[in-house]
Amino acid sequence: MPPILELRGITKRFPGVLANDHIDLTLNQGEIHALLGENGAGKSTLMNVLYGLYHPDEGEILIRDKPAHITGPRDAIAQGIGMVHQHFMLIPVFTVTENVMLGDESITNGVVLDRKKVAQEIRDLSVRYGLEVNPDLYIKDLSVGIQQRVEIIKLLYRKADILILDEPTAVLTPQEADDLFQVLRNLKAQGNSIIFITHKLREVLELADRITVLRLGKVVGSADPKSTNSAELARMMVGRSVILSVDKAPAQPKEVVLKVEHLTVRDPRAGDAVNDISFEVRAGEVLGIAGVQGNGQTELAQALTGLRAVESGRVTILGHDTTHATPRQLFELDVAHVPEDRQQDGLVLSFPVEDNLVLNEYYRPPFAQGISLNFKEIERAAAERLKEYDIRTPSIFVKTANLSGGNQQKVIVAREFTGPIKLLIASQPTRGLDVGSIEYIHNRIIEKRDAGTAVLLISNELDEIMSLSDRIAVMYKGRIIDTVNAAEATKEALGLLMAGVQQDAAHAPEISPELKTEMQDEIA
Amino acid sequence: MLGMVATSVMRRTTDVAQQRRWISGAVIVALGLLCLWFFALQVPADMVSKYRFSGGGDAIQLPVVELPTSTTNLILAVLLVAVGILHAARGIKNSGVLFGAVAFFLLAIFLTWSIRGQSLNLTGLLESTLIRSIPFLLGALSGIMCERSGIINIAIEGMMLTAAFVSVIVASYFDNLWLGLAAGVASGALISGVHAVFSIRFKVDQIISGTVINIFAVGLTNFLNLRWLTPVQELNDSGTFSKVPLPGLAQIPVLGTVLFNQNILVYAAIVLMFVVNFLLFSTRWGLRTRAVGEHPKAADTLGVNVFRIRYTNVIFAGMLAALGGCFLTLASVGRFDKLMTNGRGFIALAAMIFGNWNPFGAFGASLLFGFMDSLQLKLQILTSVIPSEFLLMAPYLATMIVLAGVVGRVRPPAAEGVPYEKQ
Numbered sequence: 001m002p003p004i005l006e007l008r009g010i011t012k013r014f015p016g017v018l019a020n021d022h023i024d025l026t027l028n029q030g031e032i033h034a035l036l037g038e039n040g041a042g043k044s045t046l047m048n049v050l051y052g053l054y055h056p057d058e059g060e061i062l063i064r065d066k067p068a069h070i071t072g073p074r075d076a077i078a079q080g081i082g083m084v085h086q087h088f089m090l091i092p093v094f095t096v097t098e099n100v101m102l103g104d105e106s107i108t109n110g111v112v113l114d115r116k117k118v119a120q121e122i123r124d125l126s127v128r129y130g131l132e133v134n135p136d137l138y139i140k141d142l143s144v145g146i147q148q149r150v151e152i153i154k155l156l157y158r159k160a161d162i163l164i165l166d167e168p169t170a171v172l173t174p175q176e177a178d179d180l181f182q183v184l185r186n187l188k189a190q191g192n193s194i195i196f197i198t199h200k201l202r203e204v205l206e207l208a209d210r211i212t213v214l215r216l217g218k219v220v221g222s223a224d225p226k227s228t229n230s231a232e233l234a235r236m237m238v239g240r241s242v243i244l245s246v247d248k249a250p251a252q253p254k255e256v257v258l259k260v261e262h263l264t265v266r267d268p269r270a271g272d273a274v275n276d277i278s279f280e281v282r283a284g285e286v287l288g289i290a291g292v293q294g295n296g297q298t299e300l301a302q303a304l305t306g307l308r309a310v311e312s313g314r315v316t317i318l319g320h321d322t323t324h325a326t327p328r329q330l331f332e333l334d335v336a337h338v339p340e341d342r343q344q345d346g347l348v349l350s351f352p353v354e355d356n357l358v359l360n361e362y363y364r365p366p367f368a369q370g371i372s373l374n375f376k377e378i379e380r381a382a383a384e385r386l387k388e389y390d391i392r393t394p395s396i397f398v399k400t401a402n403l404s405g406g407n408q409q410k411v412i413v414a415r416e417f418t419g420p421i422k423l424l425i426a427s428q429p430t431r432g433l434d435v436g437s438i439e440y441i442h443n444r445i446i447e448k449r450d451a452g453t454a455v456l457l458i459s460n461e462l463d464e465i466m467s468l469s470d471r472i473a474v475m476y477k478g479r480i481i482d483t484v485n486a487a488e489a490t491k492e493a494l495g496l497l498m499a500g501v502q503q504d505a506a507h508a509p510e511i512s513p514e515l516k517t518e519m520q521d522e523i524a
Numbered sequence: 525m526l527g528m529v530a531t532s533v534m535r536r537t538t539d540v541a542q543q544r545r546w547i548s549g550a551v552i553v554a555l556g557l558l559c560l561w562f563f564a565l566q567v568p569a570d571m572v573s574k575y576r577f578s579g580g581g582d583a584i585q586l587p588v589v590e591l592p593t594s595t596t597n598l599i600l601a602v603l604l605v606a607v608g609i610l611h612a613a614r615g616i617k618n619s620g621v622l623f624g625a626v627a628f629f630l631l632a633i634f635l636t637w638s639i640r641g642q643s644l645n646l647t648g649l650l651e652s653t654l655i656r657s658i659p660f661l662l663g664a665l666s667g668i669m670c671e672r673s674g675i676i677n678i679a680i681e682g683m684m685l686t687a688a689f690v691s692v693i694v695a696s697y698f699d700n701l702w703l704g705l706a707a708g709v710a711s712g713a714l715i716s717g718v719h720a721v722f723s724i725r726f727k728v729d730q731i732i733s734g735t736v737i738n739i740f741a742v743g744l745t746n747f748l749n750l751r752w753l754t755p756v757q758e759l760n761d762s763g764t765f766s767k768v769p770l771p772g773l774a775q776i777p778v779l780g781t782v783l784f785n786q787n788i789l790v791y792a793a794i795v796l797m798f799v800v801n802f803l804l805f806s807t808r809w810g811l812r813t814r815a816v817g818e819h820p821k822a823a824d825t826l827g828v829n830v831f832r833i834r835y836t837n838v839i840f841a842g843m844l845a846a847l848g849g850c851f852l853t854l855a856s857v858g859r860f861d862k863l864m865t866n867g868r869g870f871i872a873l874a875a876m877i878f879g880n881w882n883p884f885g886a887f888g889a890s891l892l893f894g895f896m897d898s899l900q901l902k903l904q905i906l907t908s909v910i911p912s913e914f915l916l917m918a919p920y921l922a923t924m925i926v927l928a929g930v931v932g933r934v935r936p937p938a939a940e941g942v943p944y945e946k947q
Contacts (some may be wrong), residue, residue, distance in 0.1 A: 053825070074827030089822035091815055092938075102815050103826030105808045111807050154826075 010059035034208035039436035082155025142195035145176035257454035263313035273299035288469030549612025556605035574643030657894025662848030663872025663885035669840035678734035681869025682741030687849030695762035716842020863911035
C-alpha cells in the first residue's frame with residue numbers, strides 16, 4: 001500500500017537559516033510516526049510547510065499518491081490534514097462550539113449560526129473517541145488538558161485523517177499525557193494517521209510505530225521503537241553522546257539558608273493554595289518539591305520570591321525575615337530565582353539579550369553610574385555570559401523573543417547564576433527544553449550546589465526531581481504530605497504520595513487522613 | 525473537615541466582597557446626605573418644581589405635575605441613602621442596576637432643584653435625549669465594528685466631521701438629501717479605507733493613523749469651509765430630513781413623541797443597532813470578525829482570511845461613523861459649521877468602551893451622554909445660577925466619570941491594535 005502522505009525534498013530557507021534541508025518523510029495509513037528532534041531542529045517548520053502556513057522553497061508533497069498543492073491552511077484542511085499547534089489556536093472567550101465551528105460554520109435559515117447542530121456533533125465525536133468535553137463551556141474556563149481535546153475535536157470535526165500534533169505533551173501533566181496517548185491509540189485504531197512531534201524520548205518509545213530524527217534541518221536517521229533505546233535516540237538527536245542521568249557526589253549540607261515556618265498563601269479564587277507548610281533548605285543541598293501541577297507549588301515559589309503576598313507564617317533567609325520581602329530585597333540577599341513561566345516572569349521578551357542578562361543588577365555599579373546606564377559595561381558582561389553559558393544568538397543585541405526556548409532559559413540561568421548566590425529557587429527549570437539544554441542546566445544546578453548554594457527545586461518532572469534532589473518533599477493540595485531521602489525514594493512511592501496516598505515504610509499503602517474524611521463525607 | 529475548609533474559603537472571599545460593598549455603599553450614602561443638605565434643606569419650603577409631559581400642540585394634554593422642591597428632594601435623597609445602605613448591607617449584585625439607580629436619583633434631585641420655581645417639559649427632554657444620542661450610537665457602532673476585528677478606531681471624530689461636510693455640500697448642490705447622505709457615507713468609506721491600508725497593509729500604529737486622520741479632517745474641512753462655504757452660502761444650506769411619525773404609534777402620549785415621531789435617520793440608527801448585534805453574534809461573518817479580533821492566528825490556521833475580514837470591517841465602520849456625521853447636518857441643523865462634531869466621535873468611543881464593545885451597551889451609554897447633552901441645553905435656558913460654560917462641560921464630565929468608574933470591568937478584544945503578520 002502506498003503511503004498516505006509523502007514529503008519529497010522539502011527545503012525551507014529563512015533569512016540566514018536553512019530550516020529544512022531536503023527532507024524526505026513518509027506517513028503510512030494508520031500509523032503513529034514520531035518526529036524527534038531538539039528545539040530548532042526544523043520539526044515545526046516542516047509541519048507548518050505541510051499545513052500551508054509556510055511555503056517551501058523546494059520539494060513536493062504527495063497525498064494519497066497524488067501531488068498536492070497546499071498554499072494555505074484551507075487547502076491542507078481540504079486534503080484531510082489537521083494540525084494541533086504547540087501553542088493552542090483557541091479563542092479563550094469563545095465557547096468550545098464556537099471554536100470548533102470557526103472557519104467551517106454550520107448555518108441555518110440562510111445566515112444564522114447553527115450552534116446546536118455543531119454542539120451535537122461535538123458530543124458525538126466526544127463519545128466516539130473518548131474526548132469528553134462540554135461544548136457549551138468557554139475555553140478560558142477549561143484546563144490545558146481539556147483545551148487540547150478541543151483542538152483534537154477541531155480536526156475531527158473537519159474530517160481530518162492525517163493528524164499532526166506539535167509537542168502535544170509539553171503543557172500536560174503526566175496523567176493528562178497518558179490520557180492523550182490513549183486517545184491517540186484510539187484514533188489510530190480507527191484508521192487515522194498521526195505525525196507526533198516531540199523531543200521527549202520516553203514518549204516516542206512508548207507511543208510511536210516509527211521514528212524519524214531531525215537535526216539542524218536534516219533527517220539524520222530513522223529508528224524502530226522496538227529495537228532502539230533512549231541513549232541511541234539522544235545521540236542521534238544531539239549529535240553526540242548525552243549523559244541522561246546526572247552524575248553527582250553526595251551532598252554536604254551545612255547551615256540552614258532557607259527556613260519556612262507555617263507558611264500559608266491564599267489564592268483569591270481557590271482558597272489556601274499553600275496551607276501551613278514548614279521546611280528548611282541547607283547550604284549545599286538540593287530540596288526537590290515534587291507534585292502534580294496545581295497543588296500549590298507555583299504559589300509557594302511566588303510567595304518565597306516576593307511575587308505573591310503571604311497570608312501567614314514566616315520565611316527566613318540566612319537569619320533575615322523575608323516573609324514580606326520584595327524581589328529586589330531578595331536579590332540583595334543573594335537569592336536567585338528561575339521562574340516557572342520564563343516568558344511571563346523571567347524575561348522582557350522585547351528587550352535585547354544584553355538587557356535581559358543584567359535585568360537583576362542593572363541598577364547598581366558597574367552597570368549603572370548614577371542615573372545613567374553604563375552600556376559598555378553591560379555589553380562586556382553580556383558578551384562574557386553569552387560565552388560562558390553557551391547561549392546561541394546571532395548577537396547580544398537581538399530581541400530575546402527571537403531566541404529558541406532553550407536559549408531563552410539559558411539567558412535566565414546566566415543572569416541568575418552569576419555571582420555568589422546563597423539560595424537558588426528554580427521552578428520548572430527545564431520545562432519544554434531539549435535534551436542537550438536539560439543536561440546543561442542540570443549540571444549547572446549541581447555545580448552551584450557543590451559550591452555551597454542552597455537549592456529549592458520545584459518541578460513536575462519526577463525524573464528531574466529524582467536525579468537532582470538530595471531530599472524530596474511531595475506537595476499535595478497545598479501541604480507537604482511527606483519528605484523523603486532521595487537515595488531511598490522510588491518512583492512508585494513518590495507517585496503514590498503525589499496522588500495523596502500517605503504510606504508507612506513498614507505497612508501497606510494507607511489512605512491519607514484528608515482522603516479518608518473526603519470519603520467519609522461522601523458516604524455521609 | 526472538608527466542609528469546614530469550604531466554609532472558611534467562602535467566608536474569606538465574601539469578606540473581600542463585603543469590604544468593597546461597604547466602601548461603595550458609604551460613598552452612595554455620603555452622596556445622598558450631601559444632596560439632602562444642599563438640594564433639599566437649603567431650598568425654601570414654598571418653592572415648586574413643575575414637570576410637563578405634553579407640548580403645546582399635542583392632541584392629548586397630560587396634566588402638569590407640580591412638586592414641592594424641598595420635600596421631593598428630601599424623599600429622593602432619603603431613597604438614595606437607602607440604596608446605599610441596602611447595598612452595604614445586602615449587596616446589589618447587578619452593577620448595572622446599582623449604577624442606574626444611583627444615576628437616576630442624582631439626576632432627578634439635580635433636575636428638580638434646577639427647575640425650582642419654573643417648569644420643564646420632560647417629554648421634550650427625553651425626545652431630545654434620543655436625538656442627541658444617535659450620533660454617539662452610530663459612532664459607537666462604528667467603533668464596535670472596527671475594533672471587534674482588532675483594529676483600533678480613534679478616527680471616528682474625523683470620519684464624522686468629513687462626512688458632515690461632504691453631505692452638506694452635495695445635498696445643497698444637487699438639492700437632494702439622499703444624494704448628500706450617499707456622498708457623506710462614501711466619504712467615510714474612503715477615509716476609513718485609508719485607515720485600513722495604513723493599519724493593515726503598512727502596519728502603521730493604529731493610534732497614530734487615527735490621529736492623523738482626525739487632524740487631517742479638521743484641517744481639510746476648515747480650509748474648504750473657508751474657501752467654499754463661507755463665500756457661497758447656497759452650498760451650505762441642505763435642509764433636513766423631516767419627521768416621519770409612525771401611524772398609530774406616534775399618537776401614544778409621551779412614548780409616541782419620544783420614540784415614534786422622529787426622522788428617518790433615527791429609525792435607521794436604531795435598526796442598525798439590532799443589525800450589528802445580530803451580525804456580530806449570530807452569523808458566520810460575526811464569528812469570524814470576533815475571532816480575528818481576539819486571536820487572528822487561530823482564525824488563520826482555520827482558513828479564515830484575516831486581512832479580508834479586517835478590510836471589510838474597517839471600511840464598513842467608516843460608513844457607520846459617516847452616517848453619524850451626516851446626522852449632525854442632514855437630520856438636525858441642515859448646515860455645516862466649523863468643527864461641528866465637537867468631540868462627539870470621542871464620546872462615541874467612550875460609549876463603545878462603557879458598553880463593553882456591545883451594541884446594546886453602547887446604546888445605553890449613548891443615551892446617558894445624550895441626556896447630559898440635552899440637559900445642559902435646557903438648563904442653560906432655565907437657570908442662571910450655573911454659568912453656561914460650566915453646563916457645556918456636562919457631557920464631557922459625564923464621560924470622564926463613567927470611564928473612570930468602568931475601568932477594569934470591561935475587556936477590549938484581545939488582539940486589538942496589533943497588526944497581523946503572516947509568516
